Amino acid sequence: QWHLERRRLAPGVRPLPGPIGLPFIGRVHDIPSKASWIKFYEWSKQYGPIYQMEIFGTVHVWISTADVAHDLLSKRGAIYSDRPMIPNLSDNRTSGDYLALLGHTPTHTRQRKVCNNLMHASNRASLHGYPTVERDRFLYLLYRDPGNYIEWIEQFTSRTVSRLSWGTAQPAQVLRHTTFGLLETISPAGALPNVMSFLRHLPAWLSPWKKKENARHALEDRLFRANVGFVGESMAGDRARPSFIRTFLETKENTDERVRARWGDRAEAMHVVGLMAIAGALTIGSPIQSFLLAMCHHPEWQRRLQAEIDAVLGGRCPQWEDRERLPLLRAVVKEVIRWRPPVPTGIPHAVEKDDIYNGYHIPGGATIHALEWGISREETRYPDPDTFNPGRWLDPCSPTYREPLSQHPNLGGFSQFGWGRRTCQGVPIVEQDLFLTMGGVAWALTIQKRRDPATGAEVPVHWDDYTPLLIAKPAPFPFDAVPRSRDKVVQMRAMYRAARDPRNGGEHGDMDVGQFEQDLGEQIWSDAADSEPDLSELEEPLAGEAAARAAHWEPRTCLSSRNLWRAWGVKE
């Protein structure tokens, strides 16, 4: 087919290189269902930093360097900011339900502004302390029951973003459920019509994917409506906690006509905030899980991180206000995201008309993927890219080093959050959530591989087995979370108790979500209610290695952050 294409092109203009496909199906047969991003990356080694392939008649362009992604998706954002149609959610470009999936339309521009204003207001109030309260709850749960770590992490991310969105953690479990369903609906590996797009023409009664999606969407819609109603009623009773929706409703009440018009109506805000909640519930668990994986494999970096926290904070748990003094913790956050990109294939853009780049033809309507896996593995930027090395952000000889270390490294403008007019709007939440959870874990616990009690042999932990959906998470792995001192256990328990206090918006006395129990079924709902440990249980005294460490624990001498990387023995 490329011979035909070549004939139509202007002199000197070539089609992009890329793997040749089979008639009709294109190049679908050798894309693996797991870790497809590694295959796309291998092709980039063969065909270059920008190549194309065809799948069932659609041209897909893959970009695997930051320079090319910047040239096209940012500098030429006027035509590269559209989104492709998702076959299994075919009104995604127009429906206005999901900002992140909207086409390049006035609705997208308006919703993005609203999202930006809401995020800005909460960020100025440092996200109302919600990530801290939820981190305090999470830490103790992880310590008590590390085998259930995925549950605690998902609860942390969805409860935090639920509070941010609607001022209450109560909808978090239902949000998790509907959100995971959406991820399946839109992922190429989640629903067959996304690969075999002709299947989208099946009527609802014949299509299991449509049936499932319709039911999921209906539940989600009812949940979002109930949540907005709850905030409205709480505001009327003067007891609404800060939230995106409260900010929206207050703005609509207080400011002048022109501002009100710019913010859209309440129904639209319901969807904008709903999408923000979805994005927060889905994504942030990935880097937290990858962090635990990294700590299992890299005890040396865990020791350095613990040394920084102990030295700078003298035994206190990291708080958001400490961030300027903890550059290694910020470097660990950033390196986890680089090492294991949460969205390894990127979220695709679409180009609105034909374009020419460096003599190559890019056909209008093509789907454009910034392959984040490849972009995070560019050797010139990230030497030895497969190695987990937070020192690359702190070593003056490294290409990614930036000063001042009180500010850098940070996640602002990081390629892993996308490009141009479609960049991620959630970075302030991500930054705070990750800083607090990773810092809290390193402060309180040592994450290590488990030993078989019978043989004493280490239980193996995989290195790179990740789930195949759009947001990739490590497959479950076993580990121990050993408290670093008895005092830390006491503090964790006190932090957990305070987090559950109704005055902190804890477990009780909040929105009634009973109406959703039926839809979700016994099992999903009771998972959440029953999964917390019984607080009345007595703490067993620490034993063995943990007790010995507790007895000898003392804060290290404080080092100036400028020289920390040398003290840790990071290569000069």
Ligand code: HEM
């Ligand atoms: C580790 C966590 C996260 C990662 C890695 C991530 C990554 C991304 C990526 C790659 C995109 C697509 C950018 C593009 O198309 O060029 C995106 C879009 C977006 N993200 Fe995030 N994100 C994260 C968390 C969040 C959170 C917590 C929010 C909450 C508000 C959020 C809100 C959004 C929105 C609204 C968009 C759509 C922007 C648009 O299409 O105009 N994200 N994100």
